[in-house]
Amino acid sequence: MSNIPSELKYATSHEWVRNEGEGIVTVGITEHAQGLLGDMVFVELPEVGDNVSTGDDVAVAESVKAASDIYAPVSGEIVEVNEDLEDSPELVNSDAFGDGWMFKIKLDDESELESLLDAEGYEHSIDED
Amino acid sequence: MTSKTVLHAKHLESGAKMVDFHGWEMPINYGSQIEEHHAVRQDAGMFDVSHMTIVDIQGADAKAFLRRLVINDVEKLNVAGKALYTGMCNNEGGVIDDLIIYFFTETDYRLVVNSATREKDLAWINQQAQGFNVTITERPEFGMIAVQGPQAKAKVATLLNAEQTQAVDGMKPFFGVQAGDLFIATTGYTGENGYEIVVPEAQAADLWQQLLDAGVRPCGLGARDTLRLEAGMNLYGLDMDESVSPLAANMAWTISWEPSDRNFIGRDALAAQKASGDQPKLVGLVLTEKGVLRSGLTVVTADGEGTITSGTFSPTLGHSIAMARVPRSVKIGDTVEVEMRKKLVKVNVVKPSFVRNGQSQL
Incomplete structure (x- = not known):
């Protein structure tokens, strides 16, 4: 069973969301998702300043096996991207919930966080896959 | 219901992620297929290829039969143990499979064909053997381990007895030799030096463990695919199949047109394709x-x-x-x-x- 930290929120499309406070969240893909994709070879990230809406495809995780769209789990403005992934995409494999983070969003509406899954809800969604 | 190779438990011991590969439950990787890939390019890695199909062709007409069956010419083989890569085509010149043929004597050859095509290959071979004095024997009682990489031979050498060491000493690329219980061949699917070793099933797990202990890294189908593609080697079912001519699959070099009176299956269709130049x-x-x-x-x-x-x-x-x-x-x-x-x-x-x-x- 994959590790699913209880302090994070999740989207069914396998993104995780960490509330950093002051309306900022960090987004990455789950350990379960990186395991399905296999070794990551390229990560294409959005531009800082982009305005994104929930469900937009904003990034691409390309592994040896497949290219997978990453969707914005919430609406807002991209305020930072993980530039380390440019040279070290494998961080997504080795530390999906940590150094493998992808981008940070300044939320348009903080209440949107409440509509995301908690760890238990995400675990159920994986089981149904 | 998927089949399991004799090494299935060893894969699980090494933390393999298993997938269904054409009906066989095989390791896709043991953590990181990229690290496994690098191990083969830089050191030594091993693959369980026990799912591949070994077919022995023996009998008075073995040579004549193979000269009919495949597009390359086994007439070229006259040193015991020498191997030949070839395609096996249908009458329309489509590739039924690609395979390696080992020559022992003119009445004794060994074929290694793909696992995904096993049933149709065996059916085709048996059908085409009508009228030839040959016996066709599948050899499922063996496992097969490919050990590949610049250090592969040196690491295997530490496990061989004196008789086996002598048998493989100085063996050139694309040869195979029976050495005690092992059939050891200088073939592979990675573009590196190494061996493909056919081992009786009862000894396969021990050999795998000895190789692990000698520092050979287990590698899955993921690395096998990136290695063979870097080496420019075809994968049946992707790069060619029965709808594809060997002329359209970088396999023209495996067609032996001479002598012109060798009537191999698919010859007429392939000759017409070659003449029209439109493949x-x-x-x-x-x-x-x-x-x-x-x-x-x-x-x-x-x-x-x-x-x-x-x-x-x-x-x-x-x-x-x-x-x-x-x-x-x-x-x-x-x-x-x-x-x-x-x-x-x-x-x-x-x-x-x-x-x-x-x-x-x-």
Whole structure:
């Protein structure tokens, strides 16, 4: 069973969301998702300043096996991207919930966080896959 | 219901992620297929290839039968143990399978064919053997381990007894020899030196463990695919199948046209294709920008469209490579375009061989 930290929120499309406070969240893909994709070879990230809406495809995780769209789990403005992934995409494999983070969003509406899954809800969604 | 090789438990012990590969439960990786890939290019790795099908062809007509069955000519084989890569075609010149034939004597040959094509291969071989004095014997009682990489032979050497050491001493590439209980061949599917070892099932797990203890890294089908693609080696079912001519699959070199009176299956169809010169060809593609070329993508050229047959990220080169079937008039050195994620990207056309013996061929 994959590790699913209880302090994070999740989207069914396998993104995780960490509330950093002051309306900022960090987004990455789950350990379960990186395991399905296999070794990551390229990560294409959005531009800082982009305005994104929930469900937009904003990034691409390309592994040896497949290219997978990453969707914005919430609406807002991209305020930072993980530039380390440019040279070290494998961080997504080795530390999906940590150094493998992808981008940070300044939320348009903080209440949107409440509509995301908690760890238990995400675990159920994986089981149904 | 999937089949399991004799090494199944060893894979699980090493933390393998198992997948269904044409009905066989096989390791896709043991954690990181890229690290496994590098182990083979830089040191030594091993693959369980026990799912592959071994077929022995013996009898007074064995040679005559094989000269009819396959597009290459076993007449070329006259040193015991010498191996030959070839295709086996249908009457229309489509590739039923690609295979390796080992020669022992003119009445004794060993074929190694793909696992995914096992049933149709055996049916075809038996059907074509009508009228020839041969026996066709599948040998499922063996496991097979491919040990590949610059240190592969040295690491295997530490496990061999005196008789086996002598048997493989100085063996050239593309040979096989029975050495005690093991059949050891200098063949492979990675573009590196190494052995493919056929081992009785009862000894396979012990041999695997000894190789592990000797520092040989277990590698899954994921690394096997990136290694063979870097080496420019075809994968049956992707790069060719029964609808594809060997002339369109970079296998023209495996067709022995001489002597002209050798009536191999598919000869008439292939000769007509060759004369008309209209078969597409298989080339290599290189993408140095971000992105990964994938099987099935469309290739746009000035001479018409083509298709990527196999594509991947090359761990050795650090960018994507592919094999593609394109119009014959496309030349090595041309720039063509591939439609990727709704946009056209430029790629270079190269010979379909990217990495050999750890070195880039580009």
